[in-house]
Amino acid sequence: MAALLAAAPAFAAGAAPPHQAWSFAGPTGHYDPATLQHGFRIYADVCAGCHSLNELHFENLAGIGLSAADIRRIAATHTIPDGTDAAGQPKTRSARPDDAIPDPFPSPAAAAQALGGVPPDLSHITMTHRGGPDWIAAFLTGFVPPPPGVTVPPGRFYNRFLRTGVTAMPPVVASADDARAVTTFLQWSADPHLNARHRLGYAGLAYFAFLAALASALKRRIWKQPRR
Ligand code: HEC
Incomplete structure:
Protein backbone atom coordinates (compact mmCIF):
# COMPACT_ATOMS: atom_id res chain seq x y z
CA MET A 1 0.00 0.00 0.00
CA ALA A 2 2.76 2.41 0.93
CA ALA A 3 4.56 1.46 -2.27
CA LEU A 4 1.40 2.17 -4.26
CA LEU A 5 0.98 5.57 -2.68
CA ALA A 6 4.61 6.41 -3.34
CA ALA A 7 4.35 5.36 -6.97
CA ALA A 8 1.03 7.06 -7.72
CA PRO A 9 2.03 10.76 -7.83
CA ALA A 10 4.52 10.15 -10.63
CA PHE A 11 1.64 9.24 -12.92
CA ALA A 12 -1.32 11.25 -11.63
CA ALA A 13 -2.45 14.11 -13.86
CA GLY A 14 -2.18 17.72 -12.71
CA ALA A 15 1.19 17.33 -10.94
CA ALA A 16 2.76 20.58 -9.70
CA PRO A 17 5.87 21.48 -11.74
CA PRO A 18 9.09 21.33 -9.72
CA HIS A 19 10.48 24.76 -8.96
CA GLN A 20 13.67 25.48 -10.94
CA ALA A 21 16.43 28.06 -10.65
CA TRP A 22 16.35 30.28 -13.78
CA SER A 23 19.17 32.63 -14.79
CA PHE A 24 16.60 35.29 -15.73
CA ALA A 25 14.78 35.28 -12.36
CA GLY A 26 15.20 37.99 -9.75
CA PRO A 27 16.82 41.42 -9.75
CA THR A 28 20.16 40.14 -11.10
CA GLY A 29 18.39 38.10 -13.79
CA HIS A 30 20.23 37.75 -17.10
CA TYR A 31 20.46 35.47 -20.12
CA ASP A 32 23.42 33.42 -21.17
CA PRO A 33 23.89 33.60 -24.98
CA ALA A 34 24.98 29.95 -25.27
CA THR A 35 21.77 28.77 -23.57
CA LEU A 36 19.66 31.11 -25.73
CA GLN A 37 21.28 29.82 -28.91
CA HIS A 38 20.80 26.20 -27.80
CA GLY A 39 17.16 27.04 -27.03
CA PHE A 40 16.65 28.73 -30.39
CA ARG A 41 18.01 25.64 -32.19
CA ILE A 42 15.43 23.50 -30.41
CA TYR A 43 12.65 25.97 -31.18
CA ALA A 44 13.72 26.13 -34.84
CA ASP A 45 14.36 22.40 -35.32
CA VAL A 46 11.41 21.09 -33.30
CA CYS A 47 8.73 23.51 -32.07
CA ALA A 48 8.61 25.69 -35.18
CA GLY A 49 7.23 22.75 -37.16
CA CYS A 50 3.92 23.25 -35.32
CA HIS A 51 4.02 26.47 -33.25
CA SER A 52 4.22 30.08 -34.40
CA LEU A 53 6.26 32.73 -32.61
CA ASN A 54 4.50 35.68 -34.18
CA GLU A 55 6.13 38.52 -32.31
CA LEU A 56 9.68 37.58 -33.09
CA HIS A 57 11.33 38.92 -36.25
CA PHE A 58 14.42 37.21 -37.61
CA GLU A 59 16.47 40.34 -36.98
CA ASN A 60 15.62 40.14 -33.26
CA LEU A 61 17.89 37.08 -33.15
CA ALA A 62 20.83 39.48 -33.02
CA GLY A 63 19.81 39.71 -29.35
CA ILE A 64 20.89 36.11 -28.73
CA GLY A 65 24.23 36.75 -30.41
CA LEU A 66 23.55 35.58 -33.98
CA SER A 67 25.45 37.45 -36.70
CA ALA A 68 23.72 39.37 -39.51
CA ALA A 69 24.89 36.67 -41.96
CA ASP A 70 23.45 33.87 -39.78
CA ILE A 71 20.17 35.76 -39.55
CA ARG A 72 19.97 36.28 -43.32
CA ARG A 73 20.69 32.58 -43.87
CA ILE A 74 18.06 31.48 -41.33
CA ALA A 75 15.45 33.87 -42.73
CA ALA A 76 16.10 32.68 -46.29
CA THR A 77 15.18 29.09 -45.35
CA HIS A 78 11.57 30.28 -44.83
CA THR A 79 9.05 31.00 -47.54
CA ILE A 80 6.30 33.53 -46.87
CA PRO A 81 3.20 34.69 -48.75
CA ASP A 82 3.83 37.71 -50.97
CA GLY A 83 0.54 38.96 -52.42
CA THR A 84 -0.77 37.70 -55.73
CA ASP A 85 0.56 37.67 -59.29
CA ALA A 86 -1.14 39.20 -62.36
CA ALA A 87 -3.37 36.13 -62.69
CA GLY A 88 -4.47 36.50 -59.06
CA GLN A 89 -2.49 33.47 -57.92
CA PRO A 90 -0.87 33.67 -54.48
CA LYS A 91 2.86 34.40 -54.66
CA THR A 92 5.61 33.58 -52.19
CA ARG A 93 9.14 34.80 -51.58
CA SER A 94 11.90 33.81 -49.20
CA ALA A 95 11.85 35.62 -45.88
CA ARG A 96 14.15 38.53 -45.02
CA PRO A 97 15.61 39.53 -41.66
CA ASP A 98 12.87 42.13 -41.03
CA ASP A 99 10.08 39.57 -41.50
CA ALA A 100 8.34 37.98 -38.56
CA ILE A 101 8.98 34.26 -38.10
CA PRO A 102 6.17 32.81 -40.24
CA ASP A 103 3.41 30.49 -39.05
CA PRO A 104 3.94 26.84 -39.91
CA PHE A 105 0.25 26.41 -40.83
CA PRO A 106 -1.86 28.62 -43.09
CA SER A 107 -4.62 28.78 -40.45
CA PRO A 108 -5.56 27.43 -37.01
CA ALA A 109 -8.11 25.20 -38.74
CA ALA A 110 -5.38 23.69 -40.91
CA ALA A 111 -3.27 23.07 -37.79
CA ALA A 112 -6.20 21.45 -35.98
CA GLN A 113 -6.87 19.24 -38.99
CA ALA A 114 -3.27 18.08 -39.13
CA LEU A 115 -2.58 17.78 -35.40
CA GLY A 116 -5.90 17.24 -33.67
CA GLY A 117 -5.41 20.44 -31.66
CA VAL A 118 -4.32 24.02 -32.22
CA PRO A 119 -0.74 24.70 -31.10
CA PRO A 120 -0.73 28.06 -29.29
CA ASP A 121 1.55 30.88 -30.44
CA LEU A 122 4.59 30.73 -28.15
CA SER A 123 5.39 34.49 -28.07
CA HIS A 124 4.26 35.02 -24.47
CA ILE A 125 3.66 31.49 -23.31
CA THR A 126 6.19 31.57 -20.43
CA MET A 127 4.50 34.72 -19.09
CA THR A 128 0.87 33.82 -19.67
CA HIS A 129 0.76 30.11 -18.91
CA ARG A 130 -0.21 29.13 -15.39
CA GLY A 131 3.01 27.95 -13.69
CA GLY A 132 5.25 30.01 -16.01
CA PRO A 133 8.67 28.70 -17.08
CA ASP A 134 8.64 25.95 -14.40
CA TRP A 135 5.47 24.57 -15.95
CA ILE A 136 6.64 24.83 -19.56
CA ALA A 137 9.90 22.99 -18.82
CA ALA A 138 8.06 20.33 -16.77
CA PHE A 139 5.40 19.86 -19.48
CA LEU A 140 8.02 19.31 -22.19
CA THR A 141 9.53 16.41 -20.26
CA GLY A 142 6.31 15.30 -18.53
CA PHE A 143 5.16 12.66 -21.02
CA VAL A 144 4.75 9.36 -19.14
CA PRO A 145 2.72 6.20 -19.64
CA PRO A 146 -0.85 6.75 -18.47
CA PRO A 147 -1.77 5.33 -15.05
CA PRO A 148 -3.56 1.98 -15.03
CA GLY A 149 -7.20 2.40 -15.98
CA VAL A 150 -6.69 5.57 -18.03
CA THR A 151 -7.03 5.15 -21.79
CA VAL A 152 -5.53 7.77 -24.05
CA PRO A 153 -7.35 8.16 -27.39
CA PRO A 154 -5.35 7.68 -30.61
CA GLY A 155 -3.44 10.80 -31.58
CA ARG A 156 -3.41 11.96 -27.95
CA PHE A 157 -0.60 11.74 -25.40
CA TYR A 158 -0.49 11.51 -21.63
CA ASN A 159 1.35 14.25 -19.74
CA ARG A 160 1.36 14.32 -15.97
CA PHE A 161 1.56 18.12 -15.72
CA LEU A 162 -1.77 18.66 -17.48
CA ARG A 163 -4.92 18.82 -15.39
CA THR A 164 -6.72 16.54 -17.83
CA GLY A 165 -3.56 14.48 -18.40
CA VAL A 166 -4.17 14.38 -22.15
CA THR A 167 -2.86 16.54 -25.01
CA ALA A 168 -2.66 16.55 -28.80
CA MET A 169 1.00 17.56 -28.56
CA PRO A 170 3.36 14.61 -28.96
CA PRO A 171 6.49 14.22 -26.82
CA VAL A 172 9.21 16.05 -28.77
CA VAL A 173 11.89 17.03 -26.24
CA ALA A 174 14.04 14.26 -24.81
CA SER A 175 16.28 15.90 -22.20
CA ALA A 176 15.66 18.19 -19.25
CA ASP A 177 18.55 20.28 -20.53
CA ASP A 178 16.84 20.86 -23.90
CA ALA A 179 13.57 21.67 -22.11
CA ARG A 180 15.32 24.27 -19.95
CA ALA A 181 17.14 25.80 -22.93
CA VAL A 182 14.03 26.16 -25.10
CA THR A 183 12.07 27.53 -22.13
CA THR A 184 14.83 30.08 -21.53
CA PHE A 185 14.74 31.05 -25.20
CA LEU A 186 10.95 31.49 -25.07
CA GLN A 187 11.24 33.60 -21.94
CA TRP A 188 13.84 35.76 -23.73
CA SER A 189 11.61 36.15 -26.78
CA ALA A 190 8.83 37.42 -24.51
CA ASP A 191 11.18 39.90 -22.81
CA PRO A 192 14.24 40.46 -25.01
CA HIS A 193 15.38 43.60 -23.19
CA LEU A 194 16.00 42.11 -19.74
C1 HEC B 1 3.97 17.94 -33.92
C2 HEC B 1 3.51 19.26 -33.55
C3 HEC B 1 4.07 19.91 -32.31
C4 HEC B 1 5.39 20.12 -32.00
C5 HEC B 1 6.63 19.71 -32.78
C6 HEC B 1 5.40 20.87 -30.76
N1 HEC B 1 4.11 21.10 -30.33
FE1 HEC B 1 3.51 22.09 -28.67
N2 HEC B 1 1.58 21.72 -29.08
C7 HEC B 1 1.12 21.08 -30.21
C8 HEC B 1 -0.33 21.03 -30.18
C9 HEC B 1 -1.23 20.41 -31.23
C10 HEC B 1 -0.73 21.66 -28.97
C11 HEC B 1 -2.16 21.86 -28.46
C12 HEC B 1 -2.50 20.63 -27.65
C13 HEC B 1 -3.93 20.53 -27.27
O1 HEC B 1 -4.66 21.52 -27.35
O2 HEC B 1 -4.33 19.40 -26.87
C14 HEC B 1 0.50 22.07 -28.31
C15 HEC B 1 0.54 22.71 -27.09
C16 HEC B 1 1.68 23.24 -26.51
C17 HEC B 1 1.71 24.01 -25.28
C18 HEC B 1 0.51 24.36 -24.41
C19 HEC B 1 0.21 23.21 -23.48
C20 HEC B 1 -1.08 23.40 -22.72
O3 HEC B 1 -1.92 22.46 -22.79
O4 HEC B 1 -1.29 24.41 -22.09
C21 HEC B 1 3.00 24.37 -25.07
C22 HEC B 1 3.55 25.18 -23.92
C23 HEC B 1 3.78 23.83 -26.16
N3 HEC B 1 2.94 23.14 -27.01
C24 HEC B 1 5.15 24.01 -26.31
C25 HEC B 1 5.92 23.41 -27.31
C26 HEC B 1 7.34 23.56 -27.41
C27 HEC B 1 8.20 24.45 -26.51
C28 HEC B 1 7.74 22.80 -28.45
C29 HEC B 1 9.14 22.56 -28.94
C30 HEC B 1 10.05 21.98 -27.99
C31 HEC B 1 6.55 22.18 -29.02
N4 HEC B 1 5.46 22.58 -28.29
C32 HEC B 1 6.53 21.32 -30.12
C33 HEC B 1 1.89 20.55 -31.23
C34 HEC B 1 3.27 20.53 -31.26
Missing part, protein backbone atom coordinates in the same frame (compact mmCIF):
# COMPACT_ATOMS: atom_id res chain seq x y z
CA ASN A 195 19.80 42.12 -20.04
CA ALA A 196 19.88 45.72 -21.26
CA ARG A 197 17.42 46.84 -18.57
CA HIS A 198 19.48 45.27 -15.81
CA ARG A 199 22.72 46.74 -17.19
CA LEU A 200 21.00 50.14 -17.11
CA GLY A 201 19.85 49.40 -13.56
CA TYR A 202 23.43 48.75 -12.42
CA ALA A 203 24.66 51.91 -14.12
CA GLY A 204 21.94 53.82 -12.27
CA LEU A 205 22.92 52.27 -8.95
CA ALA A 206 26.59 53.10 -9.53
CA TYR A 207 25.62 56.70 -10.33
CA PHE A 208 23.59 57.08 -7.16
CA ALA A 209 26.36 55.52 -5.08
CA PHE A 210 28.76 58.09 -6.58
CA LEU A 211 26.34 60.98 -5.81
CA ALA A 212 25.91 59.74 -2.23
CA ALA A 213 29.70 59.56 -1.72
CA LEU A 214 30.10 63.06 -3.17
CA ALA A 215 27.34 64.47 -0.94
CA SER A 216 28.88 62.93 2.14
CA ALA A 217 32.37 64.26 1.28
CA LEU A 218 30.96 67.75 0.73
CA LYS A 219 29.02 67.62 3.97
CA ARG A 220 32.16 66.69 5.91
CA ARG A 221 34.05 69.52 4.25
CA ILE A 222 31.36 72.14 4.86
CA TRP A 223 30.75 71.18 8.50
CA LYS A 224 34.41 70.64 9.38
CA GLN A 225 35.32 72.26 12.73
CA PRO A 226 37.15 75.53 11.98
CA ARG A 227 40.83 75.48 13.03
CA ARG A 228 41.53 77.47 16.15
Whole structure:
Protein backbone atom coordinates (compact mmCIF):
# COMPACT_ATOMS: atom_id res chain seq x y z
CA MET A 1 0.00 0.00 0.00
CA ALA A 2 2.76 2.41 0.93
CA ALA A 3 4.56 1.46 -2.27
CA LEU A 4 1.40 2.17 -4.26
CA LEU A 5 0.98 5.57 -2.68
CA ALA A 6 4.61 6.41 -3.34
CA ALA A 7 4.35 5.36 -6.97
CA ALA A 8 1.03 7.06 -7.72
CA PRO A 9 2.03 10.76 -7.83
CA ALA A 10 4.52 10.15 -10.63
CA PHE A 11 1.64 9.24 -12.92
CA ALA A 12 -1.32 11.25 -11.63
CA ALA A 13 -2.45 14.11 -13.86
CA GLY A 14 -2.18 17.72 -12.71
CA ALA A 15 1.19 17.33 -10.94
CA ALA A 16 2.76 20.58 -9.70
CA PRO A 17 5.87 21.48 -11.74
CA PRO A 18 9.09 21.33 -9.72
CA HIS A 19 10.48 24.76 -8.96
CA GLN A 20 13.67 25.48 -10.94
CA ALA A 21 16.43 28.06 -10.65
CA TRP A 22 16.35 30.28 -13.78
CA SER A 23 19.17 32.63 -14.79
CA PHE A 24 16.60 35.29 -15.73
CA ALA A 25 14.78 35.28 -12.36
CA GLY A 26 15.20 37.99 -9.75
CA PRO A 27 16.82 41.42 -9.75
CA THR A 28 20.16 40.14 -11.10
CA GLY A 29 18.39 38.10 -13.79
CA HIS A 30 20.23 37.75 -17.10
CA TYR A 31 20.46 35.47 -20.12
CA ASP A 32 23.42 33.42 -21.17
CA PRO A 33 23.89 33.60 -24.98
CA ALA A 34 24.98 29.95 -25.27
CA THR A 35 21.77 28.77 -23.57
CA LEU A 36 19.66 31.11 -25.73
CA GLN A 37 21.28 29.82 -28.91
CA HIS A 38 20.80 26.20 -27.80
CA GLY A 39 17.16 27.04 -27.03
CA PHE A 40 16.65 28.73 -30.39
CA ARG A 41 18.01 25.64 -32.19
CA ILE A 42 15.43 23.50 -30.41
CA TYR A 43 12.65 25.97 -31.18
CA ALA A 44 13.72 26.13 -34.84
CA ASP A 45 14.36 22.40 -35.32
CA VAL A 46 11.41 21.09 -33.30
CA CYS A 47 8.73 23.51 -32.07
CA ALA A 48 8.61 25.69 -35.18
CA GLY A 49 7.23 22.75 -37.16
CA CYS A 50 3.92 23.25 -35.32
CA HIS A 51 4.02 26.47 -33.25
CA SER A 52 4.22 30.08 -34.40
CA LEU A 53 6.26 32.73 -32.61
CA ASN A 54 4.50 35.68 -34.18
CA GLU A 55 6.13 38.52 -32.31
CA LEU A 56 9.68 37.58 -33.09
CA HIS A 57 11.33 38.92 -36.25
CA PHE A 58 14.42 37.21 -37.61
CA GLU A 59 16.47 40.34 -36.98
CA ASN A 60 15.62 40.14 -33.26
CA LEU A 61 17.89 37.08 -33.15
CA ALA A 62 20.83 39.48 -33.02
CA GLY A 63 19.81 39.71 -29.35
CA ILE A 64 20.89 36.11 -28.73
CA GLY A 65 24.23 36.75 -30.41
CA LEU A 66 23.55 35.58 -33.98
CA SER A 67 25.45 37.45 -36.70
CA ALA A 68 23.72 39.37 -39.51
CA ALA A 69 24.89 36.67 -41.96
CA ASP A 70 23.45 33.87 -39.78
CA ILE A 71 20.17 35.76 -39.55
CA ARG A 72 19.97 36.28 -43.32
CA ARG A 73 20.69 32.58 -43.87
CA ILE A 74 18.06 31.48 -41.33
CA ALA A 75 15.45 33.87 -42.73
CA ALA A 76 16.10 32.68 -46.29
CA THR A 77 15.18 29.09 -45.35
CA HIS A 78 11.57 30.28 -44.83
CA THR A 79 9.05 31.00 -47.54
CA ILE A 80 6.30 33.53 -46.87
CA PRO A 81 3.20 34.69 -48.75
CA ASP A 82 3.83 37.71 -50.97
CA GLY A 83 0.54 38.96 -52.42
CA THR A 84 -0.77 37.70 -55.73
CA ASP A 85 0.56 37.67 -59.29
CA ALA A 86 -1.14 39.20 -62.36
CA ALA A 87 -3.37 36.13 -62.69
CA GLY A 88 -4.47 36.50 -59.06
CA GLN A 89 -2.49 33.47 -57.92
CA PRO A 90 -0.87 33.67 -54.48
CA LYS A 91 2.86 34.40 -54.66
CA THR A 92 5.61 33.58 -52.19
CA ARG A 93 9.14 34.80 -51.58
CA SER A 94 11.90 33.81 -49.20
CA ALA A 95 11.85 35.62 -45.88
CA ARG A 96 14.15 38.53 -45.02
CA PRO A 97 15.61 39.53 -41.66
CA ASP A 98 12.87 42.13 -41.03
CA ASP A 99 10.08 39.57 -41.50
CA ALA A 100 8.34 37.98 -38.56
CA ILE A 101 8.98 34.26 -38.10
CA PRO A 102 6.17 32.81 -40.24
CA ASP A 103 3.41 30.49 -39.05
CA PRO A 104 3.94 26.84 -39.91
CA PHE A 105 0.25 26.41 -40.83
CA PRO A 106 -1.86 28.62 -43.09
CA SER A 107 -4.62 28.78 -40.45
CA PRO A 108 -5.56 27.43 -37.01
CA ALA A 109 -8.11 25.20 -38.74
CA ALA A 110 -5.38 23.69 -40.91
CA ALA A 111 -3.27 23.07 -37.79
CA ALA A 112 -6.20 21.45 -35.98
CA GLN A 113 -6.87 19.24 -38.99
CA ALA A 114 -3.27 18.08 -39.13
CA LEU A 115 -2.58 17.78 -35.40
CA GLY A 116 -5.90 17.24 -33.67
CA GLY A 117 -5.41 20.44 -31.66
CA VAL A 118 -4.32 24.02 -32.22
CA PRO A 119 -0.74 24.70 -31.10
CA PRO A 120 -0.73 28.06 -29.29
CA ASP A 121 1.55 30.88 -30.44
CA LEU A 122 4.59 30.73 -28.15
CA SER A 123 5.39 34.49 -28.07
CA HIS A 124 4.26 35.02 -24.47
CA ILE A 125 3.66 31.49 -23.31
CA THR A 126 6.19 31.57 -20.43
CA MET A 127 4.50 34.72 -19.09
CA THR A 128 0.87 33.82 -19.67
CA HIS A 129 0.76 30.11 -18.91
CA ARG A 130 -0.21 29.13 -15.39
CA GLY A 131 3.01 27.95 -13.69
CA GLY A 132 5.25 30.01 -16.01
CA PRO A 133 8.67 28.70 -17.08
CA ASP A 134 8.64 25.95 -14.40
CA TRP A 135 5.47 24.57 -15.95
CA ILE A 136 6.64 24.83 -19.56
CA ALA A 137 9.90 22.99 -18.82
CA ALA A 138 8.06 20.33 -16.77
CA PHE A 139 5.40 19.86 -19.48
CA LEU A 140 8.02 19.31 -22.19
CA THR A 141 9.53 16.41 -20.26
CA GLY A 142 6.31 15.30 -18.53
CA PHE A 143 5.16 12.66 -21.02
CA VAL A 144 4.75 9.36 -19.14
CA PRO A 145 2.72 6.20 -19.64
CA PRO A 146 -0.85 6.75 -18.47
CA PRO A 147 -1.77 5.33 -15.05
CA PRO A 148 -3.56 1.98 -15.03
CA GLY A 149 -7.20 2.40 -15.98
CA VAL A 150 -6.69 5.57 -18.03
CA THR A 151 -7.03 5.15 -21.79
CA VAL A 152 -5.53 7.77 -24.05
CA PRO A 153 -7.35 8.16 -27.39
CA PRO A 154 -5.35 7.68 -30.61
CA GLY A 155 -3.44 10.80 -31.58
CA ARG A 156 -3.41 11.96 -27.95
CA PHE A 157 -0.60 11.74 -25.40
CA TYR A 158 -0.49 11.51 -21.63
CA ASN A 159 1.35 14.25 -19.74
CA ARG A 160 1.36 14.32 -15.97
CA PHE A 161 1.56 18.12 -15.72
CA LEU A 162 -1.77 18.66 -17.48
CA ARG A 163 -4.92 18.82 -15.39
CA THR A 164 -6.72 16.54 -17.83
CA GLY A 165 -3.56 14.48 -18.40
CA VAL A 166 -4.17 14.38 -22.15
CA THR A 167 -2.86 16.54 -25.01
CA ALA A 168 -2.66 16.55 -28.80
CA MET A 169 1.00 17.56 -28.56
CA PRO A 170 3.36 14.61 -28.96
CA PRO A 171 6.49 14.22 -26.82
CA VAL A 172 9.21 16.05 -28.77
CA VAL A 173 11.89 17.03 -26.24
CA ALA A 174 14.04 14.26 -24.81
CA SER A 175 16.28 15.90 -22.20
CA ALA A 176 15.66 18.19 -19.25
CA ASP A 177 18.55 20.28 -20.53
CA ASP A 178 16.84 20.86 -23.90
CA ALA A 179 13.57 21.67 -22.11
CA ARG A 180 15.32 24.27 -19.95
CA ALA A 181 17.14 25.80 -22.93
CA VAL A 182 14.03 26.16 -25.10
CA THR A 183 12.07 27.53 -22.13
CA THR A 184 14.83 30.08 -21.53
CA PHE A 185 14.74 31.05 -25.20
CA LEU A 186 10.95 31.49 -25.07
CA GLN A 187 11.24 33.60 -21.94
CA TRP A 188 13.84 35.76 -23.73
CA SER A 189 11.61 36.15 -26.78
CA ALA A 190 8.83 37.42 -24.51
CA ASP A 191 11.18 39.90 -22.81
CA PRO A 192 14.24 40.46 -25.01
CA HIS A 193 15.38 43.60 -23.19
CA LEU A 194 16.00 42.11 -19.74
CA ASN A 195 19.80 42.12 -20.04
CA ALA A 196 19.88 45.72 -21.26
CA ARG A 197 17.42 46.84 -18.57
CA HIS A 198 19.48 45.27 -15.81
CA ARG A 199 22.72 46.74 -17.19
CA LEU A 200 21.00 50.14 -17.11
CA GLY A 201 19.85 49.40 -13.56
CA TYR A 202 23.43 48.75 -12.42
CA ALA A 203 24.66 51.91 -14.12
CA GLY A 204 21.94 53.82 -12.27
CA LEU A 205 22.92 52.27 -8.95
CA ALA A 206 26.59 53.10 -9.53
CA TYR A 207 25.62 56.70 -10.33
CA PHE A 208 23.59 57.08 -7.16
CA ALA A 209 26.36 55.52 -5.08
CA PHE A 210 28.76 58.09 -6.58
CA LEU A 211 26.34 60.98 -5.81
CA ALA A 212 25.91 59.74 -2.23
CA ALA A 213 29.70 59.56 -1.72
CA LEU A 214 30.10 63.06 -3.17
CA ALA A 215 27.34 64.47 -0.94
CA SER A 216 28.88 62.93 2.14
CA ALA A 217 32.37 64.26 1.28
CA LEU A 218 30.96 67.75 0.73
CA LYS A 219 29.02 67.62 3.97
CA ARG A 220 32.16 66.69 5.91
CA ARG A 221 34.05 69.52 4.25
CA ILE A 222 31.36 72.14 4.86
CA TRP A 223 30.75 71.18 8.50
CA LYS A 224 34.41 70.64 9.38
CA GLN A 225 35.32 72.26 12.73
CA PRO A 226 37.15 75.53 11.98
CA ARG A 227 40.83 75.48 13.03
CA ARG A 228 41.53 77.47 16.15
C1 HEC B 1 3.97 17.94 -33.92
C2 HEC B 1 3.51 19.26 -33.55
C3 HEC B 1 4.07 19.91 -32.31
C4 HEC B 1 5.39 20.12 -32.00
C5 HEC B 1 6.63 19.71 -32.78
C6 HEC B 1 5.40 20.87 -30.76
N1 HEC B 1 4.11 21.10 -30.33
FE1 HEC B 1 3.51 22.09 -28.67
N2 HEC B 1 1.58 21.72 -29.08
C7 HEC B 1 1.12 21.08 -30.21
C8 HEC B 1 -0.33 21.03 -30.18
C9 HEC B 1 -1.23 20.41 -31.23
C10 HEC B 1 -0.73 21.66 -28.97
C11 HEC B 1 -2.16 21.86 -28.46
C12 HEC B 1 -2.50 20.63 -27.65
C13 HEC B 1 -3.93 20.53 -27.27
O1 HEC B 1 -4.66 21.52 -27.35
O2 HEC B 1 -4.33 19.40 -26.87
C14 HEC B 1 0.50 22.07 -28.31
C15 HEC B 1 0.54 22.71 -27.09
C16 HEC B 1 1.68 23.24 -26.51
C17 HEC B 1 1.71 24.01 -25.28
C18 HEC B 1 0.51 24.36 -24.41
C19 HEC B 1 0.21 23.21 -23.48
C20 HEC B 1 -1.08 23.40 -22.72
O3 HEC B 1 -1.92 22.46 -22.79
O4 HEC B 1 -1.29 24.41 -22.09
C21 HEC B 1 3.00 24.37 -25.07
C22 HEC B 1 3.55 25.18 -23.92
C23 HEC B 1 3.78 23.83 -26.16
N3 HEC B 1 2.94 23.14 -27.01
C24 HEC B 1 5.15 24.01 -26.31
C25 HEC B 1 5.92 23.41 -27.31
C26 HEC B 1 7.34 23.56 -27.41
C27 HEC B 1 8.20 24.45 -26.51
C28 HEC B 1 7.74 22.80 -28.45
C29 HEC B 1 9.14 22.56 -28.94
C30 HEC B 1 10.05 21.98 -27.99
C31 HEC B 1 6.55 22.18 -29.02
N4 HEC B 1 5.46 22.58 -28.29
C32 HEC B 1 6.53 21.32 -30.12
C33 HEC B 1 1.89 20.55 -31.23
C34 HEC B 1 3.27 20.53 -31.26
